[in-house]
Amino acid sequence: xxxxxxxIVPASQLRWGAxxxxxxxxxxxxxxxxxxxxxxxxxxxxxxxxxxxxxPPPSSSLxxxxxxxxxxxxxxxxxxxxxxSPHIRPYGPLALEPSSTVLxxxxxxxxxxxxxxxxxxxxxxxxxxxxxKRMNSSARRIALPTFDGESLLELIKVLIRLDKHWVPKEPxxxxxxxPTLIGTQKAIGVGPPNExxxxxxxxxxxxxxxxxFKPVALYGTTEYIRAAPGxxxxxxxxxxxxxxxxxxxxxxSRGYDQNLWLHGPEHHLxxxxxxxxxxVFKQENGTLELVTPPLDGxxxxxxTRDSVLSLAREHIAGKKRLGNLPDNLVVxxxxxxxxxxxxxxxxxxxxxxxxxxxxxxxxxxxxxGYLGEDVLIPTxxxxxGPVSRPIWTELVGRQTGAIPSDWSVPVAx
Amino acid sequence: xxxxxxxIVPASQLRWGAxxxxxxxxxxxxxxxxxxxxxxxxxxxxxxxxxxxxxPPPSSSLxxxxxxxxxxxxxxxxxxxxxxSPHIRPYGPLALEPSSTVLxxxxxxxxxxxxxxxxxxxxxxxxxxxxxKRMNSSARRIALPTFDGESLLELIKVLIRLDKHWVPKEPxxxxxxxPTLIGTQKAIGVGPPNExxxxxxxxxxxxxxxxxFKPVALYGTTEYIRAAPGxxxxxxxxxxxxxxxxxxxxxxSRGYDQNLWLHGPEHHLxxxxxxxxxxVFKQENGTLELVTPPLDGxxxxxxTRDSVLSLAREHIAGKKRLGNLPDNLVVxxxxxxxxxxxxxxxxxxxxxxxxxxxxxxxxxxxxxGYLGEDVLIPTxxxxxGPVSRPIWTELVGRQTGAIPSDWSVPVAx
Numbered sequence: 001x002x003x004x005x006x007x008i009v010p011a012s013q014l015r016w017g018a019x020x021x022x023x024x025x026x027x028x029x030x031x032x033x034x035x036x037x038x039x040x041x042x043x044x045x046x047x048x049x050x051x052x053x054x055x056p057p058p059s060s061s062l063x064x065x066x067x068x069x070x071x072x073x074x075x076x077x078x079x080x081x082x083x084x085s086p087h088i089r090p091y092g093p094l095a096l097e098p099s100s101t102v103l104x105x106x107x108x109x110x111x112x113x114x115x116x117x118x119x120x121x122x123x124x125x126x127x128x129x130x131x132x133k134r135m136n137s138s139a140r141r142i143a144l145p146t147f148d149g150e151s152l153l154e155l156i157k158v159l160i161r162l163d164k165h166w167v168p169k170e171p172x173x174x175x176x177x178x179p180t181l182i183g184t185q186k187a188i189g190v191g192p193p194n195e196x197x198x199x200x201x202x203x204x205x206x207x208x209x210x211x212x213f214k215p216v217a218l219y220g221t222t223e224y225i226r227a228a229p230g231x232x233x234x235x236x237x238x239x240x241x242x243x244x245x246x247x248x249x250x251x252x253s254r255g256y257d258q259n260l261w262l263h264g265p266e267h268h269l270x271x272x273x274x275x276x277x278x279x280v281f282k283q284e285n286g287t288l289e290l291v292t293p294p295l296d297g298x299x300x301x302x303x304t305r306d307s308v309l310s311l312a313r314e315h316i317a318g319k320k321r322l323g324n325l326p327d328n329l330v331v332x333x334x335x336x337x338x339x340x341x342x343x344x345x346x347x348x349x350x351x352x353x354x355x356x357x358x359x360x361x362x363x364x365x366x367x368x369g370y371l372g373e374d375v376l377i378p379t380x381x382x383x384x385g386p387v388s389r390p391i392w393t394e395l396v397g398r399q400t401g402a403i404p405s406d407w408s409v410p411v412a413x
Numbered sequence: 414x415x416x417x418x419x420x421i422v423p424a425s426q427l428r429w430g431a432x433x434x435x436x437x438x439x440x441x442x443x444x445x446x447x448x449x450x451x452x453x454x455x456x457x458x459x460x461x462x463x464x465x466x467x468x469p470p471p472s473s474s475l476x477x478x479x480x481x482x483x484x485x486x487x488x489x490x491x492x493x494x495x496x497x498s499p500h501i502r503p504y505g506p507l508a509l510e511p512s513s514t515v516l517x518x519x520x521x522x523x524x525x526x527x528x529x530x531x532x533x534x535x536x537x538x539x540x541x542x543x544x545x546k547r548m549n550s551s552a553r554r555i556a557l558p559t560f561d562g563e564s565l566l567e568l569i570k571v572l573i574r575l576d577k578h579w580v581p582k583e584p585x586x587x588x589x590x591x592p593t594l595i596g597t598q599k600a601i602g603v604g605p606p607n608e609x610x611x612x613x614x615x616x617x618x619x620x621x622x623x624x625x626f627k628p629v630a631l632y633g634t635t636e637y638i639r640a641a642p643g644x645x646x647x648x649x650x651x652x653x654x655x656x657x658x659x660x661x662x663x664x665x666s667r668g669y670d671q672n673l674w675l676h677g678p679e680h681h682l683x684x685x686x687x688x689x690x691x692x693v694f695k696q697e698n699g700t701l702e703l704v705t706p707p708l709d710g711x712x713x714x715x716x717t718r719d720s721v722l723s724l725a726r727e728h729i730a731g732k733k734r735l736g737n738l739p740d741n742l743v744v745x746x747x748x749x750x751x752x753x754x755x756x757x758x759x760x761x762x763x764x765x766x767x768x769x770x771x772x773x774x775x776x777x778x779x780x781x782g783y784l785g786e787d788v789l790i791p792t793x794x795x796x797x798g799p800v801s802r803p804i805w806t807e808l809v810g811r812q813t814g815a816i817p818s819d820w821s822v823p824v825a826x
Contacts, residue, residue, distance in 0.1 A: 230636060
């Protein structure tokens with residue numbers, strides 16, 4: 001296990017931000033009395049308190065995020081001694097001081113991952129290293145402690161193995177895993193917390209579209225923003241979510257399913273609800289262009305986003321050809337405006353538009369309410385279009401492990 | 414007590430936002446089976462569980478927000494039955510499900526208020542109606558339940574009366590009161606919560622500047638934002654605070670005390686750290702102009718901000734003349750750019766610049782680090798300038814109750 005060297009400063013100084021962020025194994029330059037060695041996550045100190053395994057409810061009754069498995073993982077942290085002993089224990093309430101900073105100042109970050117059960121009962125995770133990397137990036141953005149991603153992943157695997165009977169067997173089902181890190185300092189000053197708690201809970205979930213793909217209608221939101229330059233849109237922080245609920249209710253009241261977050265005077269398309277966004281244009285020479293907004297600081301670097309881009313690029317490079325995916329395909333990470341989407345819709349050059357995220361994987365869109373009119377978007381057979389369908393097929397195959405790849409990481413046999 | 418009529422919808426519909434916001438005594442238009450009467454905050458149902466009064470620590474030892482009084486107030490809410498019975502009970506941990514939405518999606522709002530102990534031991538609150546009004550405005554912005562502010566205020570008064578011996582007697586000291594409302598739905602979908610908890614904790618605090626006013630140095634922040642149009646800057650939400658911690662550390666590492674949040678290509682001044690911002694210019698004819706940015710959706714409508722504006726306007730109108738405040742004064746709520754501040758500093762027309770908020774009341778500024786240079790700001794005797802000092806004197810007098818006004822609301826004799 002890594003040891004973190006961390007400069008300890010008096011609480012009175014913390015408010016104005018003496019650095020408490022330390023890299024792994026870096027040396028402090030402080031004087032001896034301000035230096036302490038604080039611990040990384042130590043897997044060997046894991047304590048397990050078991051409960052008798054309970055029987056999961058029928059998979060057909062699952063509602064997203066309402067049911068949790070028998071156990072959870074907790075790892076405390078404090079600025080003086082670093083990460084404490086990990087503990088896997090029966091799922092249950094956390095005792096939090098009412099002054100805990102997470103309850104006042106939104107000091108929280110999280111991840112969403114899925115574990116799949118294969119035909120042979122082997123359980124795998126999908127690209128979990130991406131989640132560990134992003135979680136550390138999120139932690140740095142709001143001055144929460146960073147950690148060794150490999151150690152946390154090892155502990156998550158222990159947790160999943162213990163609750164393996166909760167990983168659903170049915171096609172399209174999975175175990176949704178939610179690592180969360182919160183500031184728990186018992187004082188209501190605004191600053192880097194001197195105490196934090198990392199916890200992981202697991203929830204068995206069904207397919208996002210139980211009756212097959214249903215394209216969604218988006219409301220092109222110009223009154224509210226999800227993110228802005230210099231803000232937190234590129235990080236998976238709790239603060240990016242609560243402010244979206246009211247705009248979502250507003251979109252629903254207008255007859256749309258989700259928000260399409262538009263940015264700036266030219267109404268650049270950024271994200272769809274809580275998903276990344278892709279659009280496919282047919283160029284004048286017939287080439288199909290798969291476009292997603294670039295990671296400019298406002299866009300969440302989604303694991304599904306990266307996977308869609310990677311699969312399309314591997315196909316184009318001939319590294320791994322995907323059946324039915326057109327050959328005349330190019331991939332662009334570039335800004336897209338509503339003007340371009342609207343013109344393409346009118347001229348017949350709009351091929352498809354979809355959201356991409358861990359929960360729904362691919363979410364086709366059939367219309368965008370924009371400044372009082374509906375911009376119509378073609379949808380293919382069963383909802384998905386000519387680019388998204390072959391990519392979705394390969395992606396789901398790799399996620400579940402049905403198609404072997406190094407994106408699929410074994411948890412348990 | 415008011416009863417709220419609230420339209421109840423199945424949890425499955427809540428995600429896409431069927432409205433759960435209801436005005437007081439409004440009639441639902443839903444069909445009978447979707448209508449339920451849910452309760453407002455019912456003061457008469459208050460339960461009190463007392464603990465033996467403990468002895469507060471010496472006031473000289475107080476660190477802001479680290480010490481809490483003997484009791485706290487909790488009021489649960491759920492979408493089906495509305496506000497439950499208020500409970501005043503010994504201060505202690507809250508048991509929260511790890512799936513509670515506040516821990517994942519930052520569903521939290523709060524207020525900061527102060528109670529003062531007068532010479533005659535009478536305890537008063539300062540303009541608490543403003544906090545109740547703003548807390549309801551904040552609740553609406555992130556789809557948390559609204560409430561009857563008068564009822565909550567009545568309960569807060571009961572709490573303060575019970576812990577009256579915790580209100581410090583020393584000049585400049587007060588009891589800081591922190592009402593907080595969090596989403597506690599036990600499910601990790603993003604949407605309006607079907608459960609929430611309102612709680613109020615109290616913390617005795619000393620003067621912000623124990624050794625007299627010390628002007629602060631600001632770092633003109635252009636890399637990060639506090640707020641943007643269409644965002645949440647005008648509401649007192651938790652989400653506005655955690656993202657500011659890292660920029661604050663960054664400012665500290667450059668030798669500045671706080672961030673001056675600049676907005677847009679013209680670098681408009683918006684707020685100072687977690688305070689509103691005022692600047693005083695001397696116009697060519699010698700008139701002093703007290704300027705603060707307008708409430709354009711990015712600025713928190715601060716109680717201290719409103720009080721400073723009101724006192725200056727009452728002085729100008731001759732309603733209540735303030736000793737030593739110049740007669741040739743005008744008040745403007747208008748945008749201010751760094752170009753204007755810099756030019757005024759160079760030409761000698763910059764009179765003063767200060768932050769204003771509940772914690773520090775008035776916080777004078779002596780320089781702004783801006784694009785590699787320091788813009789110098791005059792500070793008067795003892796730190797404050799010719800406009801802020803007379804306003805501060807009147808404001809503190811009214812806050813503590815030493816100067817009688819209808820802004821001071823009795824809690825207990």
